[in-house]
Amino acid sequence: MGIDRRGFLKVLCATGATLAIGRDAKAATKSTNDVEFRGVLYDATRCKGCRGCEYDCAEANGLPEPPPAREITGLRKTDETRNTVVNEYSTSKGTVFLKTQCMHCNEPACAAACLTRAMHKTRMGPVTWDGDKCMGCRYCMVSCPFDIPKFEYHSANPKIHKCTMCYERLKTGEIPACVYNCPNEALQYGTRRELLSEARKRISEKPDLYVDHIYGEHEAGGTGWLYLSPVPFNELGLSTTLQKDSYPSLTKGFLYSVPSVFVLVPALLLGIQQATKSNPSNAEKEDE
Amino acid sequence: MNNELAIGRFLLSELKPKGKILTPFNVITFPIMILGLALIAIRFYKGIGSVTNLSQEIPWGLWIGFDVVTGVAFAGGAYVITFMVYILNMKKYHSIVRVTVLNGFLAYVFYAGALLLDLGRPWNVINPIIGNSFGFNSVLFLVAWHFLLYMIAQLIEFSPAIAEWLGARRIRKILSGMTLAAVIFGITLSTLHQSGLGALYLMAKDKIHPLWYSQFIPVMFLVSSIFAGLSMVIFEGSISHRVFFSKISEKNHLAQRGILLGLSKICAGTMFAYFFLQLLVFLHGKHWALLNTPMGYWYLLEMVGFVLVPMFLFYRSYRRGQIGMIRVAAILTMLGVILNRLNVTVIGFRWDMAVRYVPSWMEVVVTLTVLFAEIWIFRWVINRMPVLSDPPAWATDQK
Numbered sequence: 087m088g089i090d091r092r093g094f095l096k097v098l099c100a101t102g103a104t105l106a107i108g109r110d111a112k113a114a115t116k117s118t119n120d121v122e123f124r125g126v127l128y129d130a131t132r133c134k135g136c137r138g139c140e141y142d143c144a145e146a147n148g149l150p151e152p153p154p155a156r157e158i159t160g161l162r163k164t165d166e167t168r169n170t171v172v173n174e175y176s177t178s179k180g181t182v183f184l185k186t187q188c189m190h191c192n193e194p195a196c197a198a199a200c201l202t203r204a205m206h207k208t209r210m211g212p213v214t215w216d217g218d219k220c221m222g223c224r225y226c227m228v229s230c231p232f233d234i235p236k237f238e239y240h241s242a243n244p245k246i247h248k249c250t251m252c253y254e255r256l257k258t259g260e261i262p263a264c265v266y267n268c269p270n271e272a273l274q275y276g277t278r279r280e281l282l283s284e285a286r287k288r289i290s291e292k293p294d295l296y297v298d299h300i301y302g303e304h305e306a307g308g309t310g311w312l313y314l315s316p317v318p319f320n321e322l323g324l325s326t327t328l329q330k331d332s333y334p335s336l337t338k339g340f341l342y343s344v345p346s347v348f349v350l351v352p353a354l355l356l357g358i359q360q361a362t363k364s365n366p367s368n369a370e371k372e373d374e
Numbered sequence: 375m376n377n378e379l380a381i382g383r384f385l386l387s388e389l390k391p392k393g394k395i396l397t398p399f400n401v402i403t404f405p406i407m408i409l410g411l412a413l414i415a416i417r418f419y420k421g422i423g424s425v426t427n428l429s430q431e432i433p434w435g436l437w438i439g440f441d442v443v444t445g446v447a448f449a450g451g452a453y454v455i456t457f458m459v460y461i462l463n464m465k466k467y468h469s470i471v472r473v474t475v476l477n478g479f480l481a482y483v484f485y486a487g488a489l490l491l492d493l494g495r496p497w498n499v500i501n502p503i504i505g506n507s508f509g510f511n512s513v514l515f516l517v518a519w520h521f522l523l524y525m526i527a528q529l530i531e532f533s534p535a536i537a538e539w540l541g542a543r544r545i546r547k548i549l550s551g552m553t554l555a556a557v558i559f560g561i562t563l564s565t566l567h568q569s570g571l572g573a574l575y576l577m578a579k580d581k582i583h584p585l586w587y588s589q590f591i592p593v594m595f596l597v598s599s600i601f602a603g604l605s606m607v608i609f610e611g612s613i614s615h616r617v618f619f620s621k622i623s624e625k626n627h628l629a630q631r632g633i634l635l636g637l638s639k640i641c642a643g644t645m646f647a648y649f650f651l652q653l654l655v656f657l658h659g660k661h662w663a664l665l666n667t668p669m670g671y672w673y674l675l676e677m678v679g680f681v682l683v684p685m686f687l688f689y690r691s692y693r694r695g696q697i698g699m700i701r702v703a704a705i706l707t708m709l710g711v712i713l714n715r716l717n718v719t720v721i722g723f724r725w726d727m728a729v730r731y732v733p734s735w736m737e738v739v740v741t742l743t744v745l746f747a748e749i750w751i752f753r754w755v756i757n758r759m760p761v762l763s764d765p766p767a768w769a770t771d772q773k
Contacts (some may be wrong), residue, residue: 167431195577201515202498203507219507222494224433225514229577236430237494239423327578333577337513340573340592344516344566351562354459358415359554362463 123192123211124256125302125310126265127281128185130322131286131295132272135172135183139264139273143170143187145253146263155318161323166236170264177317184322185264185273187249188213189302191312191332192278196226198334205235211278211310212251220246231306231328251310260367265306281312288314307332329362380542392757403746410743413736414491425736431723434492436733439719441488441741443571444712445481447595450603452478452528453564454640460557467633469626472535472761473614474607477752484748486521491740513573520567527560538586538769539759547772569596575718575751583722585664585673588655591718597648601641602711608637608704618756623762635692638700641707642688649681669725678715680710 140152150167160169163186170187194213196205204220207213215235222244226235238244252262260266265273274281282303289296301313305328313319320326416423428435455474458464470628490496501507502515503522509515530552537546572595575582588594615622615630664670687703722733756762760769 163430199514199577201509201512201518202501203509217495219498220495221498222496223492223514224494224513225574227430227433228575228581231577231580234433237433238421238595239426240421240430242419242421244421254475314577328580333513333579336576336579336589337511337573339589340513340569341511341516342595348562351565352558355457355558355561358388359461359463359558362461 087158122277122279123190123310124251124276124280125190125211125278125312126251126262127274127276127285127312127314129272129274130182130184130313130315132270133172133183133185134270134272135174135181136269137172138267138269139185140168140170140172142263142267143249144168146255147250155285164234164236166238166245166247169247173323175322177321179316182315182317182322184313184315184324187264187311188251189232190251191306192247192308193288193332193334195229195231195306195333198337199225199229201225208253210253210256212253212256213247213248213310214250215246215255217245222246229333231325231333278308278310278312285312285314304330308334377603384540388758403742403750406739407743407746407750409458410740413740414743415729417491417740422492425734427731427734429729429731431727432731434723435720435731436647436737436741437488437492439446439716439723440712442485442492443717443719445485446568446571447599447602447711447715448606448708449478449481449485450564450568450599451607452531452603452717453568454603455607456531456557457561460554461561464636466629466636467736469629470607470611470633472532473610473756475528475531476535476761477606477610478603479525479532480748480752480755482521482525482528484744484751486525488741488744513570513576517567517570517574520563520570524560524563524567527556527563531560534769535759535761535765536767541766543768543772546769549773564599565596568599569593571595572718578723581724582718583669583725584659584661585656585669585758586714586718586722588659590651590655594648594651594714596653597644597651598711600644601648601707604637604641604644605704605707607734608634608641608700609708612701612704614756618762621756623764626762626764631697634697634700635695638688638692638703641703642685642692645681645685645688645707649677649685652677652681662672669722669757672717672721676710676713680706684710706715 098237125206137152137155143149144151148171152168161173164171170181170185172185175182175184190213191207194205194207197203197207197213199205200220201223202219202221204218205213205226206216222237222302223236224235226246227233227237234248236247238247251259252264255262261275262273264276274284278286282300285300285303289298289300295316297316297318298312299315299319301315301319301324302309302311307330313324315322318326333360413425422428426435426437451474455467455471459467459471493499502509502518530549534546534553535550536609537543569592572591572593575587575591576589579587611630615627635741667673684703684706687699687706691699691703715739720733724731760766764770
């Protein structure tokens with residue numbers, strides 16, 4: 087059984103490689119946390135539901151003009167023609183509005199899902215989509231816990247639509263179109279850290295006005311968009327059962343096992359093959 | 375020069391159909407395939423939404439859930455049988471290696487093909503392959519690469535049969551020397567992408583019914599691919615032994631009984647392990663209350679009717695030597711695997727939505743087209759290459 091030593095060495099290499107890779111990956115996660123991601127704070131107590139942001143968003147992104155208020159019935163979702171919508175909710179504290187768009191997660195599930203890196207978390211914070219890379223598999227849509235990426239089902243050259251936090255504007259030093267135009271200062275743009283301390287300040291200054299929770303601080307591992315609300319967030323149609331860990335962390339265990347399987351399994355198979363090679367009884371063994 | 379001409383003429387003659395053309399199978403499948411091709415043309419011209427019922431909330435339907443996820447599970451027979459024959463040296467199963475590998479190879483070719491139909495921007499499909507942009511941390515990246523590499527490994531495993539068909543003696547010798555390496559590589563790839571297909575759904579944590587979602591989906595998919603693949607081998611073998619009766623030697627006809635009994639035993643064993651794993655996951659998940667809901671009954675039907683019952687049937691028919699019941703058990707198992715894969719990918723996916731996804735008739739026709747096209751090619755190969763029939767004498771001498 088000369089294979090034993092070789093097998094042993096392979097195990098050793100595999101363990102070493104796995105440890106090394108594991109450590110690398112951990113280090114990488116840490117460094118992304120150090121980056122100052124930009125985000126937006128949305129304060130539902132200030133939003134008057136004018137839907138001006140919908141018009142500004144459509145204009146900034148070359149999308150069709152949103153419908154007038156009288157044509158709107160029920161709750162709307164973002165789709166391939168609109169990257170943001172403001173919905174009206176009847177809550178325990180009366181009518182409250184909520185703006186929906188991409189949350190720009192710190193560790194986005196869509197970007198981890200993307201096999202071509204078409205979905206990409208930029209260093210500034212926005213999650214963007216690159217049509218030259220995307221193959222239209224829609225795995226980002228399967229993975230996103232907020233159901234944000236939208237697909238053009240009726241096009242031969244379909245694109246994925248979602249809010250980009252106006253990344254092109256951010257690069258030229260401007261702020262997102264919706265934030266820029268909001269007449270009620272319901273939206274505020276800044277680094278995530280600034281926004282979190284601003285949100286905490288508002289809650290502590292007016293504890294009766296807000297629920298004591300910043301939606302997006304921990305949800306899905308933390309998001310770029312943060313929400314303040316006068317009512318519990320499930321009354322506004324936001325999922326309150328999302329996990330606190332990032333969604334990509336769900337596949338990490340599986341992906342980390344890949345290098346070890348690749349080294350261990352072939353060694354094991356070769357070992358078994360050598361061990362059973364000259365066993366004449368095998369031919370009839372299974373007949374009983 | 376003469377030699378090349380002869381090969382050309384040989385290939386041309388082999389392209390012609392052999393046997394009757396107006397068989398019931400042909401008469402039924404041909405119009406469906408023509409219709410399917412027309413639908414595929416519409417899909418590329420007017421977009422995926424023109425033929426499918428997919429929506430923004432349910433981006434993956436029948437084409438992924440059945441064609442790819444279920445199809446690949448059934449193709450698992452190839453890695454299990456090559457493991458038994460080349461790694462465990464269980465010579466008894468040698469006569470079914472080629473047909474199983476061919477089946478697996480064609481399954482991958484056609485299901486990867488079906489994947490292309492589902493891609494919105496298929497012209498970018500080479501991006502993750504040519505290194506334009508590697509999404510290393512994507513499970514789908516892993517699965518895509520594994521599909522590609524595994525198809526190559528299976529082609530190498532099968533290639534001696536092609537060489538025998540063409541009468542290429544020296545090439546056959548080289549190719550058959552590569553078999554063991556291809557088998558080891560292929561099994562490794564299979565363990566990872568069979569489980570990887572399950573791992574694809576790990577991030578859809580809040581979208582899949584809790585009775586089917588757990589962090590162990592990859593393990594479940596891997597273990598169930600063993601008996602899914604072997605049931606397919608039993609099912610396909612039972613049909614092939616009738617349809618291609620004259621191709622199979624007397625000796626292999628007689629060996630079939632022993633093979634089926636052996637596979638039956640393995641199926642019963644792995645299904646027991648699988649059921650036990652499912653039970654552990656269920657107990658760990660503390661979902662007792664969910665059992666008394668419609669989805670809970672559906673879950674129980676899958677676990678009892680399509681895992682426990684066929685497991686018991688496999689075991690009993692193995693003990694009593696009842697070949698007929700083994701076939702029944704194999705069919706039940708296959709239905710169970712279809713049910714399980716669809717429960718994770720389609721039925722349990724967004725089970726709480728008001729408007730449920732039901733595949734359009736066009737999605738079903740395209741799926742059937744893929745399936746029938748595979749069977750047509752399978753038949754074409756079986757009728758020409760030494761797959762079920764014994765290899766030519768010179769090839770046997772070469773070993």
